[in-house]
Amino acid sequence: MIDLRMIIYAAVSVCWLVAPLFLGNYHTDVLNNIAIYALLGLSLNIILGYGGMFHMGHAAFFAIGAYATAIINTSYGIPVLWLLPLSGILAGVFALVVARPIIHLRGDYLLIVTIGMVEIVRIALVNNVFGLTGGANGIFGIASPTIFGHQINGIVNPKHYFYLLTAFLAFTITVFYLLEHSRFGRALKFLSSDSVAAEGSGIDTSGYKLAAFVIGAFWAGMVGNLYAGKITFISPESFSFWESVVMFMIVILGGAGSIPGVLLGAFLIIGLPEYFHGLQQYRLLIFGFALVAMMIFRPQGILPPKQHTYATDNASEKKVSS
Amino acid sequence: MSLLRVENVVKFFGGLMAVGDVSFDVPQGCVFGLIGPNGAGKTTVFNLITGNYNLDKGKILYKDEEITGMPTHRVVTRGIARTFQNIRLFSNMSVLENVLAGCHCRMSAGPISAMLRLPKQRAEERAAVARAIEELSFAGLEAQAGNLARNLSYGNQRLLEIARALASNPGLIILDEPAGGMNEYETTSLVNLIERIRKRGITIMLIEHDMSLVMRSCEHIVVLEHGRKIAEGIPSVIKSDPRVIEAYLGSDEDDI
Numbered sequence: 030m031i032d033l034r035m036i037i038y039a040a041v042s043v044c045w046l047v048a049p050l051f052l053g054n055y056h057t058d059v060l061n062n063i064a065i066y067a068l069l070g071l072s073l074n075i076i077l078g079y080g081g082m083f084h085m086g087h088a089a090f091f092a093i094g095a096y097a098t099a100i101i102n103t104s105y106g107i108p109v110l111w112l113l114p115l116s117g118i119l120a121g122v123f124a125l126v127v128a129r130p131i132i133h134l135r136g137d138y139l140l141i142v143t144i145g146m147v148e149i150v151r152i153a154l155v156n157n158v159f160g161l162t163g164g165a166n167g168i169f170g171i172a173s174p175t176i177f178g179h180q181i182n183g184i185v186n187p188k189h190y191f192y193l194l195t196a197f198l199a200f201t202i203t204v205f206y207l208l209e210h211s212r213f214g215r216a217l218k219f220l221s222s223d224s225v226a227a228e229g230s231g232i233d234t235s236g237y238k239l240a241a242f243v244i245g246a247f248w249a250g251m252v253g254n255l256y257a258g259k260i261t262f263i264s265p266e267s268f269s270f271w272e273s274v275v276m277f278m279i280v281i282l283g284g285a286g287s288i289p290g291v292l293l294g295a296f297l298i299i300g301l302p303e304y305f306h307g308l309q310q311y312r313l314l315i316f317g318f319a320l321v322a323m324m325i326f327r328p329q330g331i332l333p334p335k336q337h338t339y340a341t342d343n344a345s346e347k348k349v350s351s
Numbered sequence: 352m353s354l355l356r357v358e359n360v361v362k363f364f365g366g367l368m369a370v371g372d373v374s375f376d377v378p379q380g381c382v383f384g385l386i387g388p389n390g391a392g393k394t395t396v397f398n399l400i401t402g403n404y405n406l407d408k409g410k411i412l413y414k415d416e417e418i419t420g421m422p423t424h425r426v427v428t429r430g431i432a433r434t435f436q437n438i439r440l441f442s443n444m445s446v447l448e449n450v451l452a453g454c455h456c457r458m459s460a461g462p463i464s465a466m467l468r469l470p471k472q473r474a475e476e477r478a479a480v481a482r483a484i485e486e487l488s489f490a491g492l493e494a495q496a497g498n499l500a501r502n503l504s505y506g507n508q509r510l511l512e513i514a515r516a517l518a519s520n521p522g523l524i525i526l527d528e529p530a531g532g533m534n535e536y537e538t539t540s541l542v543n544l545i546e547r548i549r550k551r552g553i554t555i556m557l558i559e560h561d562m563s564l565v566m567r568s569c570e571h572i573v574v575l576e577h578g579r580k581i582a583e584g585i586p587s588v589i590k591s592d593p594r595v596i597e598a599y600l601g602s603d604e605d606d607i
Contacts, residue, residue: 207465207467208462212458212465212472212476215448216455218448219441219455223439226439226441227441228403228422228424229403229427230453231428231432231453231455231519232424232455232456233424244462336497336499337445337448338497339480
């Protein structure tokens with residue numbers, strides 16, 4: 030079983046890597062969008078998937094990363110990729126400040142507050158807060174990222190950008206996989222399973238919830254940086270409440286707490302509609318039906334998380350049976 | 352020497368006095384029973400000790416240090432572990448993972464060392480898994496390590512809660528009705544387990560309705576009724592205390 034899964038993952042990875050060689054610029058750009066949303070989904074998955082917190086304002090963190098990059102790059106000319114960590118840190122600090130007072134809220138209450146948060150951020154951007162954000166027009170003329178003097182232009186040459194995004198996606202998947210199967214990842218799963226029992230087992234539940242928010246926001250901020258560098262022009266529209274809903278759906282539809290699930294979710298929700306342009310007008314209708322059907326027949330998502338096996342499990346089983 | 356000291360503890364729920372001015376000492380190394388009729392406030396006392404509730408008055412000291420009002424996870428880190436009356440396991444996670452939850456507070460690796468998979472973090476993970484397996488063997492559950500917690504029998508789920516609590520390396524373990532829902536055979540092995548826990552040098556505090564278990568296991572008993580302490584002593588004294596008999600069976604005057 031595990032071998033079969035590994036073969037499928039390997040095959041999908043190879044297809045993904047060679048796909049731009051066979052696709053035109055337009056369809057490669059669709060893949061870039063899938064990669065961006067996969068990254069956003071993975072970062073939201075820390076909060077929503079492992080931590081079980083209904084957070085529907087993830088676009089706010091994404092926006093802060095993108096705007097930080099845009100403002101600093103256009104004003105001071107600092108290269109976009111250099112701003113990658115800073116974008117993450119700013120989004121993380123924002124999450125720390127904003128999530129701190131709301132972290133104890135449960136389920137739907139948290140949901141409502143986070144919706145409020147993303148709306149406030151969007152409105153602040155539209156109203157040109159501190160005269161930095163360019164109001165409803167947004168910010169033009171963000172430089173493309175450069176690696177060793179080689180410019181990676183997301184508009185002219187999406188294939189180059191594809192490999193930049195894929196590299197970051199691969200890094201993210203690896204790091205989040207390690208995180209999922211660590212003391213930190215387990216603590217989040219414990220507290221989302223039963224927070225009273227988690228606290229009673231010695232886990233600082235509110236501290237871990239906050240840490241999940243900060244890590245998720247940090248990553249979303251970095252994705253914001255790559256997004257700004259890709260399209261070189263950002264406006265508040267790109268960070269609306271709807272964007273948060275899309276990220277939320279990617280995680281829930283694919284399988285909350287499951288990295289392959291989130292990747293599949295991003296492909297289905299961002300990719301499929303692009304490839305079925307003919308159905309444009311029915312798109313949301315089909316979408317709605319698909320989601321309703323999912324919630325009824327497979328509430329855990331298409332690819333729910335698999336049970337993790339620990340190295341010593343087998344050893345102890347053998348000992349018992351012999 | 353007393354390991355845990357509860358001093359004049361008072362807890363109100365709205366206008367209802369759940370615990371009124373209760374004091375007792377739990378000596379180091381003993382099996383301590385807290386009994387009383389339903390609604391006497393036993394679980395509330397446990398919840399006050401472990402910081403699940405905040406007390407309105409009074410003091411709680413563990414190893415002569417005040418733990419009053421401390422958040423639960425810090426109480427656990429100090430060395431007081433507990434089980435729950437209505438079993439609270441992480442039901443969709445494996446038995447082993449449930450015990451790893453108990454190991455959590457004795458580990459230190461943070462998210463960054465996990466993301467970088469530092470050698471120290473890996474060594475700590477291995478040690479925690481080994482420790483968890485040890486605790487499972489101690490509770491007789493090692494064969495179930497890979498199963499989901501919710502697939503265990505009721506009695507085994509109670510044992511798993513104890514194993515999880517033991518994994519946090521406690522000085523005091525608080526068991527809330529450990530024999531609830533257990534059959535005769537399971538209860539007997541529980542009595543054995545309690546004895547083995549005591550031999551490890553861990554002090555045990557338990558609430559139990561099964562009087563035969565209480566009388567067999569406990570060396571010191573406190574009886575609560577309507578949130579007040581009505582008796583305290585060794586089992587043989589408690590058994591013949593008229594106030595205790597009255598609390599459990601009702602007095603003649605109640606019938607009139």
